[in-house]
Amino acid sequence: MLGTLAVYYTQPHDPGAHERQLIERATRLAAIVIERERAEKALAAREREFRALADNMSQFAWMTDATGWIYWYNQRWFDYTGTTLQEMEGWGWQKVHHPDHVDRVVRKIRHSFDTGEPWEDTFPLRSKEGEYRWFLSRALPIRDEHGCIQHWFGTNTDITERLKAEQQRTLLINELNHRVKNTLAIVQAIAAQTLRSANVDPSVQETFESRLVALSNAHNILTRESWEAAEIHDIMARTLEPHAGPERLSVHGPSIRLAPKAALAIAMGMHELVTNAVKYGALSNGTGQVAVTWSVDEPKPGMFHLQWKERGGPAVEPPSRKGFGSRLIERNLVHDLNGKATIDYQPEGIVCTITGILRTAPGEMDAI
Amino acid sequence: MTTEMSCRRVLIVEDESMVAMLLEDMLTDLGHEVVATVGQMDRAAELVAGAAIDVAILDVNLNGERTYSLATVLKSRGVPFIFATGYGAAGLNEEWRSAPILGKPFQAKDLNRVMREVFEHRAAGDRANT
Numbered sequence: 001m002l003g004t005l006a007v008y009y010t011q012p013h014d015p016g017a018h019e020r021q022l023i024e025r026a027t028r029l030a031a032i033v034i035e036r037e038r039a040e041k042a043l044a045a046r047e048r049e050f051r052a053l054a055d056n057m058s059q060f061a062w063m064t065d066a067t068g069w070i071y072w073y074n075q076r077w078f079d080y081t082g083t084t085l086q087e088m089e090g091w092g093w094q095k096v097h098h099p100d101h102v103d104r105v106v107r108k109i110r111h112s113f114d115t116g117e118p119w120e121d122t123f124p125l126r127s128k129e130g131e132y133r134w135f136l137s138r139a140l141p142i143r144d145e146h147g148c149i150q151h152w153f154g155t156n157t158d159i160t161e162r163l164k165a166e167q168q169r170t171l172l173i174n175e176l177n178h179r180v181k182n183t184l185a186i187v188q189a190i191a192a193q194t195l196r197s198a199n200v201d202p203s204v205q206e207t208f209e210s211r212l213v214a215l216s217n218a219h220n221i222l223t224r225e226s227w228e229a230a231e232i233h234d235i236m237a238r239t240l241e242p243h244a245g246p247e248r249l250s251v252h253g254p255s256i257r258l259a260p261k262a263a264l265a266i267a268m269g270m271h272e273l274v275t276n277a278v279k280y281g282a283l284s285n286g287t288g289q290v291a292v293t294w295s296v297d298e299p300k301p302g303m304f305h306l307q308w309k310e311r312g313g314p315a316v317e318p319p320s321r322k323g324f325g326s327r328l329i330e331r332n333l334v335h336d337l338n339g340k341a342t343i344d345y346q347p348e349g350i351v352c353t354i355t356g357i358l359r360t361a362p363g364e365m366d367a368i
Numbered sequence: 369m370t371t372e373m374s375c376r377r378v379l380i381v382e383d384e385s386m387v388a389m390l391l392e393d394m395l396t397d398l399g400h401e402v403v404a405t406v407g408q409m410d411r412a413a414e415l416v417a418g419a420a421i422d423v424a425i426l427d428v429n430l431n432g433e434r435t436y437s438l439a440t441v442l443k444s445r446g447v448p449f450i451f452a453t454g455y456g457a458a459g460l461n462e463e464w465r466s467a468p469i470l471g472k473p474f475q476a477k478d479l480n481r482v483m484r485e486v487f488e489h490r491a492a493g494d495r496a497n498t
Contacts, residue, residue: 178429178455178459179454181472181473185384185386185387185472186384187473188390189389192393193389193390196393210475212473213473213474213478216471216473
């Protein structure tokens with residue numbers, strides 16, 4: 001504008017009121033235009049930043065409107081699936097889902113769109129090469145200031161390698177368990193042959209084998225949980241149930257996740273107590289009772305207390321010599337549980353008290 | 369409590385000789401007759417297809433190979449079988465998961481119980497069919 005005026009007047013010229021007004025307006029207009037352009041540039045820059053972020057993140061990302069209609073995917077989605085927005089928008093994404101999973105996926109995501117609950121699912125998606133890979137997928141609703149859902153923002157994360165590693169690990173643990181079990185069976189066979197050829201009382205072999213099987217059963221429970229921990233109720237059930245029903249042997253206590261060593265120690269200890277009870281104690285007649293109870297210190301779980309109490313069996317006399325069973329309980333259990341164990345030979349029935357320290361294993365807040 | 373069970377002719381398929389020996393002793397002690405003990409797949413396949421047996425005990429993993437094919441043949445012959453395994457039921461594939469199973473290591477009383485169950489189950493099946 002100023003340039004135009006400068007060119008228009010060939011002589012130096014004092015601008016009149018009208019011209020001043022014109023210049024002023026023009027300046028204001030220019031300022032607005034400049035400001036708008038600056039804002040547009042900033043917006044475009046932010047848009048570029050967003051695209052760069054969205055297209056370069058390792059996940060697939062997408063946005064829907066309030067109803068769940070997808071209107072935007074990041075570039076990774078198109079790169080992987082080899083599709084176009086036209087094919088994929090709305091509910092078109094079902095085309096790249098596995099036919100065995102798509103119905104379940106649609107049902108679940110519809111439920112989230114209807115209720116506003118965050119969505120999470122795991123399913124295979126087909127790549128442009130036709131290969132299916134597994135994705136952990138999540139979506140969250142984005143709400144306006146009134147709390148109304150405006151959009152959903154979703155992501156898909158490739159977890160194929162992780163799943164493969166997990167499968168591999170399970171396979172390995174199963175294989176290892178199989179070998180350990182075979183080795184235990186061989187040990188059993190060697191012992192059987194040795195005892196047989198030495199003409200040892202068959203009850204000795206029976207006792208030995210039952211201990212081996214108790215150990216093996218505890219292994220099974222631990223293997224099922226990848227040797228991380230075992231639930232105390234599972235250990236009790238597996239060890240005690242074969243010997244007596246709930247009308248003779250009651251088991252009560254809170255759920256405790258036992259670390260492998262503690263689980264094995266308790267399984268072996270309980271095995272000794274129950275076989276002893278069957279032979280000589282409260283389970284050797286038709287009416288005796290055993291009550292197994294345990295508790296955890298409140299409010300801060302630090303110790304755990306377990307009691308084995310026999311009543312109604314034949315009169316108990318303290319043994320003149322400690323057998324392997326009681327030594328196993330008093331020594332090994334104490335050692336492996338880092339606690340205390342006592343066997344009280346009360347005339348009306350054996351009472352065994354075990355105290356163990358609750359230890360926190362990695363990822364297990366309450367494992368002993 | 370435990371009634372005597374009639375003598376059965378048993379085929380043992382087990383690649384671990386010590387375990388096979390233990391099984392032979394257990395079965396003999398329980399009053400059964402061990403027809404043969406084999407640890408090779410091809411020999412096992414022959415016996416499974418033709419031998420006069422009442423029951424077979426199959427190690428699931430025979431030198432790294434699964435013995436399901438033997439079970440299939442036995443099933444078609446109507447001969448009952450028991451899987452012996454260190455994997456437990458979870459180690460069997462889906463088709464055989466409900467088959468009779470002995471988890472290794474096992475005691476003679478466990479073997480006796482499973483044998484009994486197998487023949488009781490069969491007897492019940494026969495009654496249902498007549």
